Amino acid sequence: MLRLIRARLAMLVIVLFGVSIITFLMAHVLPGDPTTALAGPHPSQETLNSIRAQFGLDKPLPAQYLSYLSDLFHGDLGTSIRSQQPVTHEMLAFFPATLELVLVAFIVAIAFGIPLGVLAAVKKNSFSDYIIRFFAVGGVSVPLFWGGLVMILIFYAKLGWLPSSGRLDIELNSPESVTGFYTIDTLIAGDKEAFINVLKHLVMPALALGYVQLAFIVRQVRSSMLDALSQDYYLTGRANGLGKRFLVVRYALRNALIPSITIIGLSFGSLLGGAVVTETVFDWPGMGKYVTDSILGRDFPAIMGFTVVIALAYVIINLLVDLLVYSLDPQTRK
């Protein structure tokens, strides 16, 4: 067990090292580097040089990279051009909002994705299989932003059932932040009305974001379930008189989950990515929206800061997935 963790951690360091190189390259080497943006329209040479000096861009590349690395190490993601604030602080401020949205979307995706995938596999080529597959292929084909827009159009503009932006109605005061999750903080504060309101705000963004990953999970679980159901041990079980339902749940599903967990881990990562779009459409004050505003404002350090944070989160998720697979699949413990 320890040996596996050590190997994975070593891998983690290598990958993070690679991530830092890529983000460094993107930030400092590629044509659109920040100085051109900062210097404003047709800058004179002096202003360009002073800005370059200010950002230390005049030093040789390796030296720049080392200083970039040491900043990263100390959690310093550079300063935002727009707000002149350290990117790290802004990230920390916005992170809980994104995490709350992504977690709810993730729970929705798994809660419905796994059972639907299993159902589609067990009832292969039946009517319900076709419906689920059509629903799933729709999910992977819908553009995230368009899905959100259509939802706003229907449930906000036309039916007026749900609010279309923000985490809480403006007139209600936001809960005193304990966990940073409005859902939990309102519960802690015992403010039932605010809690309901927070849920109403969460519905559309979480569904818009979760639907795409739900579709991915359905397709993956269905294909690995079909594979598990076609294995010899399933036929041996049937021949030994074990019930179909028992075999599907206790035998096939367990084996089907192992390959699916990796995909589910990946889908959590892409939820973080998708949040950029969903938060913009639903005006959700999280890291995603912060990034789109940075894009509009050419705030390069902020964009790069976001990319590093997401990559770090993604690598940690993959580590957790590996450990989960390790516990489920005895062959990895050989």
Next chain:
Amino acid sequence: MNQDLLVVSGLNKTFSFKNKGVKHENHAVKDVSFAIKPGEVFGLVGESGSGKSTIANLLMNLESVDSGEITFNGVTIADSKAQNSFPYGDIQVVFQDPRSSLDPRMTIRQIIEEPLRFLSGAKKTELGNSSDVVRLIQAVGLREEHLDRRPHQFSGGQRQRVAIARALITRPKLVVLDEPTSALDISVQAQVINLLKSLQSEFGLTYLFISHNMGVVKYLCDRVGVLNQGELVELASNEDIFNRPTHPYTKKLLSSVPSMFKEMESQ
């Protein structure tokens, strides 16, 4: 001309692999020696893990030799110093599984002619560019129009015939048969065995026949080596091995074979 065609002396091969961080050594071939005379069918028998396939790989230069030496026609073709030139074309192989030994994307003609493409030196001049693909495809019992089809259009038995034709295209002196009939049905196996026997006389071939099927070895092989966990435990003529086995493992192997008539007498 009783000079041996192939001489294997003191052959050793060890595979090392890591399992849970611990280094494991698998001494697959332990000090194996034998010689094959021209025109002979030499059998190598053993169960899985006995090292027979590893020996085949060593002979075909697919694995490097740890120690010991292999000489072919008096010339050293493999030893621990590994910079010997391998007589490609003189030694050919036919593998067990016909479904995987032919490239599904190639036509039968391309498959059979592939070995010709890489001959060098004496062998190339000897063959010139007379490619007797047509003669060979007929010699193995198929028809000329089969040459332009692809492997998936053939049965297991037919594919094995194509593999044999491919092995003979370079007019080899020695053909290594690595379990050529194990994946075939009885009736198809009989056809392939008859074919191998007739081709041997027609092309003057020498066979190294590797198998776990004692029945086929008893029928085909002049001399037989019995392998157990990498060791050559017994080497003798067909007569001696099957009627007067000396080594306990050989006896156990022979007694385990559910032969047709032996049991019924006692029933």
Next chain:
Amino acid sequence: MLKSIKQLVKNRFTGGAFISLCVIAFIAIFSPLLTPYSPIDTKPEDRLLAPGHLHYFGTDELGRDIFSRILAGTRISVGIALFAILLAAFVGTFIGSFSGFIGRWIDQVIMRSTDVLLAFPTLVLALALSAALGPSIVNAALAIAIVKLPIYMRLARTQALSISQTLYVKSARTFGVKSGWIVRRHIVPNLLTPIVIQISLDIGDAILLIATLGFLGLGAQPPTPEWGAMISTGWNYLIDQWWYPTFTGAAIFITVMAFNIIGDGIRDLLDPKAGE
């Protein structure tokens, strides 16, 4: 190949998608002839008209015919997506099969670098790359190609590894065949089927990525009629001129759906195990 196309059409599920794909391809190729109005010229007086017989999908804030811009957008989205995926597939297959066949430390280096690229969620990496390269449709295409590259490198590598274990490659080695011939004649030809399946599954995703980058302002810049960019501006008119962003988005959805259904059909057809 013809037989498999017949099978694709026969199955009800993929039949519809196949027809819509033909229509999309037709539009992409002949869009200049099909568009009733110029997708670029503005006519302020026709600003934000509702869909009618003159303008099937109405007009945008600069009086341009939305229907024509959507038709013109087909060529951009599908064309760029194909370019990015084929580029990623070609380069990825080459490097992946080479690394899978040669193995040893080269393989490790290449595989670790794919792990690094895969350490970013696709959208995030595409977003960062486009921002770094500077917002333009070509840079967006390059970003998508780079993001998709590791998928093909890893797929080609695993395929190359399993093919190099087959008996026909082992036999080729016994003929004294050089590695170059084995890769060219045995590895790559047998590698194509899984790569084609992955390409057919990836095109839909690439179109989505292009549209998303466009929506975020990182893809095509105005006035190019790129679907994502159109919605990026059209979004502000959602309440009053709901058809403006909705129809444009529907075009993306239907195109991507058609590609994905065909992709599934091709996978079930060519890779029997996955289908069964």
Next chain:
Amino acid sequence: MSELVLDIKDLSLSFLTSGTPVSILKSVELQIAAGEIVGLVGESGSGKSVTALAISKLLPTQITTFSSGSIYFNGMDILTSSEESVAQLRGKKIGFVFQEPMTALNPTMTIGKQLFHVIRRHSDLSKEQAQAKVRAALEEVLIAKPEIVENQYPFQLSGGMRQRVVIAMAMSANPALLIADEPTTALDVTVQAEILNLIGKLAKVHGTAVLLISHDLGVIANTCSKVTVLYAGEVVETGKVSDVLRTPLHPYTQALVKSLPDIAARGSSLETIAGEFPDLRKRPEGCIYAPRCPKKFDKCSESPVLMKVDNEHSVACWAQGSRSSS
């Protein structure tokens, strides 16, 4: 003759493959009495595994159509019985052993747990009693140190050990019939001998009827008392092993026996069968073996019926029929 455990009469079935029905079995007859070990031999495509799966209704229902016949198990016709009543038999009255020990067991569950599930399913033993029975079942199939094997996973066992576990599972409810479909094909010769002896011993001890399916005549000769030979889904010959293999009457059986290298004289060439395997999409009229049969004559255009040559030896061949008394 003692009461029949299994009585298959005139069984014909076809599979729907890519739209066209392919006739897999045609009027198959097979009888097994308690305590008897009957061999079913045939080459690939003969339909021997399909027959086995048909007995406990494990064939894929959407593509299988039974065109005729019945399968009586202890007097109950499987084909007309409900799925629930047949499900009761599986594992309890009919045990199954498959060919591939490598994949027959669930890779992510311990051996003990999988055995436990089967035992609990077919008995009302408490958890503790069932756990004890797991160990007893492992001992009965001669697995050394069952208390260790119990907690191991399938990938930690050798092929032979895994096949023993599969046999323990199949025999755990003391079934009336054990179907072993090529149980030793994937195993080494020495391990094969042990497994065949184990199956023979268990059948004798429990009086279980055994249907042993194999393509290896040696395995059949060594283990079974009676044998049925299948060619392209049709029974060509059936009878006592010594009769059928020592003095085969049907040209196909004769060719099979003569094509075996183990008993052929070294110099002689083996007898082979000309022609190709028939296309079962349109099963030819008359004798299925006619196109490849050296003894073909005009009567062979009529489908032969299984005719008794003596009380226990029957053959489906006109050339044989005219010579014998019946």
